Amino acid sequence: MPEQNDWEREFDHTWANSAEHKEPSARARMLAARWKENPPNPAPFRADPDPAPRRSSWVSTAVVLGCVAVVIVLLGYAQMRSPY
DSSP states (O other): OOOHHHHHTTTHHHHHTSSSSOOOOOHHEEEHHHHSOOOOOOTTOOOSSSSSOOOOOOHHHHHHHHHHHHHHHHHHHHHHHSOO
């Protein structure tokens, strides 16, 4: 490796990545300390925390049709009130 001044050595990523010991991040240290006293419960990979309650299909259909009916009524009322 050619001679480098201090400024160039500070930003030499290959030198930093080749270090034998890498210090863990602050978050990793915090979680390790927390889990040492209170380990987390095992969880399946990508599990939903709480499944969403299922609505029946007719309730969803009624809500959508009701919203469409309200929009149609409001548009008809606005057209009726506007001058020619």
